[in-house]
Amino acid sequence: MKAYVLKKLFICSVSLSAALSALAWGQKGHDVTAYIAEQHFTPATAEAVAVLLDGMSPVYWANWLDNASHTPEYAYTKTWHYKNVDADKTYWTQPEQAGGDIVMALRQNIAVLADSTKSKDEQELALKIVIHLMGDLHQPMHMGHATDRGGNSVKLRYFGRDANLHSIWDSNLVESAHKWGYTEWQQQIDRQPEEIEVVTVGGNIDDWAQKTVAISSKVYGAMPSGCNVSYNEVAYWAPVIEAQLLIGGLRLAHVLNSIYDPGYRHAKEPSAF
Numbered sequence: 001m002k003a004y005v006l007k008k009l010f011i012c013s014v015s016l017s018a019a020l021s022a023l024a025w026g027q028k029g030h031d032v033t034a035y036i037a038e039q040h041f042t043p044a045t046a047e048a049v050a051v052l053l054d055g056m057s058p059v060y061w062a063n064w065l066d067n068a069s070h071t072p073e074y075a076y077t078k079t080w081h082y083k084n085v086d087a088d089k090t091y092w093t094q095p096e097q098a099g100g101d102i103v104m105a106l107r108q109n110i111a112v113l114a115d116s117t118k119s120k121d122e123q124e125l126a127l128k129i130v131i132h133l134m135g136d137l138h139q140p141m142h143m144g145h146a147t148d149r150g151g152n153s154v155k156l157r158y159f160g161r162d163a164n165l166h167s168i169w170d171s172n173l174v175e176s177a178h179k180w181g182y183t184e185w186q187q188q189i190d191r192q193p194e195e196i197e198v199v200t201v202g203g204n205i206d207d208w209a210q211k212t213v214a215i216s217s218k219v220y221g222a223m224p225s226g227c228n229v230s231y232n233e234v235a236y237w238a239p240v241i242e243a244q245l246l247i248g249g250l251r252l253a254h255v256l257n258s259i260y261d262p263g264y265r266h267a268k269e270p271s272a273f
Contacts (some may be wrong), residue, residue, distance in 0.1 A: 025139045026171030027063050029245060031182035033135040034062035036190050036249025037256070040197075044261035045253075052124045058131050059182065065132040077129070080105035081136050083209060084146035087220070091210045094146075102142065106133050106205050107273065114259050114270035131252065137208060138248035140216040140240075141166045151220075157228040165223055172229075174245075177238035189242045190249070198266060200247055201254035204273050208251060215240060 025033070038058050041049065053061060068074040069081065079099035085091055100108075112118050112126035136142045144150035144166065151165030158168050180188065192200070222236075223229060255273060257264040 025135050025245075026174060028171065028182060028185075029139065029174050030062040030066075030132060030135045031059050032185040032245045033138070033248040033252065034058040034131055035182050036186050036246060037131075037134075037252035039186060039190060040250060040253035040257075042257050042261040042264055044263070045257045045259075048260040049127065049256065052120065052127050054124075061128045062131055062135065064128055077105070080129070080133060082142040082144070082150055084150060085143055085213050085216070086145045086147055087217075091206070091213050097146075102133050102137055103205050103209055106130060106137065109133075110255060110259070110270050110273055113256075130255065134252040134255070135245075135248050137205070138212055138244040138251075139169060140212055140219050140244070141169045143209060143213040143216045145220070154220075154223075154225050156223060156226060159230055160228065163229075165219070168229060169219070173234060173237055174241055176234045177241055185245065186249075189246045192246070192250075197250055201251050201266065208247075212244075215244070 035058070038046070038049075049058065065074075065077060065081075069077045076099065079097050080102055083094075083101035083103055084097065085094045089095075109126040109129045113123055113130065118126075141151040148154050149166070151169065152167070154165035156163060156165060156168075158172050163172065178185065178188070219237075223233070254266065254268070255270075258267045258273075259270050261267070
């Protein structure tokens with residue numbers, strides 16, 4: 001009986017891991033993005049975020065949506081984690097996703113945050129969603145091909161073990177690049193001068209998404225089905241991962257500062273995102 005229970009628990013654990021891997025950066029990536037954003041909140045933004053999250057940090061909620069999307073209550077958010085762009089399409093010619101996509105979801109929830117007539121519960125949910133999706137927006141395989149489910153169907157090997165293209169970008173490459181906790185990631189990569197940060201946060205969600213699409217195209221070319229990803233690939237892609245996590249955090253802070261701090265000097269109208 002004990003062996004049977006352990007087997008069932010193992011199967012459930014593997015199934016849940018597989019399901020979650022289809023959605024987002026792994027836990028580390030989302031934690032890093034949220035923590036970087038938090039370090040760039042203005043005091044007014046930090047206060048507003050703390051009120052909405054009942055004193056909990058953005059990191060605490062950074063991975064919540066990955067789990068929530070698999071529950072009946074929030075199943076409508078499953079397609080919000082990505083926007084597929086197939087190889088024979090462009091960002092603008094790709095057919096719309098049934099259920100919506102990450103760009104639509106970010107705009108929709110940013111609008112909720114900026115709408116003072118919305119209830120605290122509505123804005124709290126929107127904030128949790130924006131924190132998570134701003135991370136996903138910068139994961140290249142979340143702008144992957146619909147034909148291979150964002151790289152989930154691209155089978156390859158990671159240091160000799162069976163894997164798929166999406167899963168190694170979610171977690172494997174991040175963990176192999178550096179054995180840091182999320183605070184160490186922030187301390188090591190968040191060192192840009194302000195003038196560079198201003199350029200980084202320029203543009204809108206469409207601009208940011210298209211840059212991720214460009215990276216995704218390069219990933220597909222460099223990591224074809226059947227290849228073995230090893231030390232050379234980790235070394236080559238580590239700077240890209242560092243940049244995407246940093247950029248995601250800076251842009252998340254920029255969006256929230258624009259909403260919550262009237263004195264934020266780089267502010268942008270929320271509707272312009």
